[in-house]
Amino acid sequence: MIYRAFLTLVSAFVFTAAGAADPKDIAATDAATAGPDFAVQGEYVSDKGGAQVIALGDGKFHIVGWENGLPGTSPEAKKTTEADAERKGDTVSFEKDGWKGTITADALAVSDPDGGTHNLTRTVRKSPTTGAQPPAGATVLFDGKNADAWQGGKIDSEGNLQAGTKSRQSFADCTLHVEFRTPFMPTARGQGRGNSGVYLQDRFEVQVLDSFGLKGENNECGGIYTIAKPKVNMCFPPLSWQTYDIDFVAAKFGADGKKTSEATLTVKHNGVLIHDKVEVGKSTAAAGRGEGAEPGPIQLQHHGNPVVYRNIWIVPRG
Numbered sequence: 001m002i003y004r005a006f007l008t009l010v011s012a013f014v015f016t017a018a019g020a021a022d023p024k025d026i027a028a029t030d031a032a033t034a035g036p037d038f039a040v041q042g043e044y045v046s047d048k049g050g051a052q053v054i055a056l057g058d059g060k061f062h063i064v065g066w067e068n069g070l071p072g073t074s075p076e077a078k079k080t081t082e083a084d085a086e087r088k089g090d091t092v093s094f095e096k097d098g099w100k101g102t103i104t105a106d107a108l109a110v111s112d113p114d115g116g117t118h119n120l121t122r123t124v125r126k127s128p129t130t131g132a133q134p135p136a137g138a139t140v141l142f143d144g145k146n147a148d149a150w151q152g153g154k155i156d157s158e159g160n161l162q163a164g165t166k167s168r169q170s171f172a173d174c175t176l177h178v179e180f181r182t183p184f185m186p187t188a189r190g191q192g193r194g195n196s197g198v199y200l201q202d203r204f205e206v207q208v209l210d211s212f213g214l215k216g217e218n219n220e221c222g223g224i225y226t227i228a229k230p231k232v233n234m235c236f237p238p239l240s241w242q243t244y245d246i247d248f249v250a251a252k253f254g255a256d257g258k259k260t261s262e263a264t265l266t267v268k269h270n271g272v273l274i275h276d277k278v279e280v281g282k283s284t285a286a287a288g289r290g291e292g293a294e295p296g297p298i299q300l301q302h303h304g305n306p307v308v309y310r311n312i313w314i315v316p317r318g
Contacts, residue, residue: 045069045120046118046120050123052070055184055186059087062084064081070125108120129270132311141312142310150165158308161300161308162308163306166288166300167297171314172250174200175315177311177314178300179244180208181239181241181307182305191209191219191303195209195305196208197303198301199288200263203290204284205285205301208221210235216229216235224284234270236270242270248264249263262281265277
């Protein structure tokens, strides 16, 4: 009950972080240039629950409290409350009804009205499929060495593939592994915050977006764009490497050109099943091509934000 009460009071915290507020329109691609709010945003855990701290720029944050673990860690994980917080000077504080709290670089400490203390530690989760090696029979589309498998593909200074390209090869049924990283864009909102997408056959998009801590809608990270929302929002904080492992079955058509079965997508986001054989009866919004019997390329959508990709491989089926 004490922990639950703490979460309901998390309308403000003390966040100790040196430096000025985030500059406007920041789109940082590394922690060194991300500003002071980056060190505060992220996930915090204790043995009873957790909190997701979302940076909104200019020293403002939104906090989501969880019981029984963070999203994806337990089927019992439950969102309990949401609240806003704001820095005043170098700190943002809450003090209400005897409750007080502080966040330092890696820990959230709270004292309750009875003098009890509660400590949450900042954690950085890693997908269990990060760095997964291509199995026998896989086609390696990107391993950091070159972008030859991509139409106009460009590699950044870190050796990552930039968004805004399509594979030269086309595919039908397949298993796809791809790793992606969204930028830190605290002052951006909605579809303007780390937007990209992974398209199967240039027809069916699994959305890429910085939707860390949000509801998990069909136009947010992990959503089959505009069609199906993920079972759980597994989006990690920005600048984290994340994974999609996708099993795709293409739509089938008879000799008369009529469709006999729908395309289906099974998706694991950061190792957690978020879509299980979801039927997709049409191309998703903004797709490069309409439905058809012919195979199609993988597209990594460019949507104006510096999203990057690595370790991309695919296993054709059938």
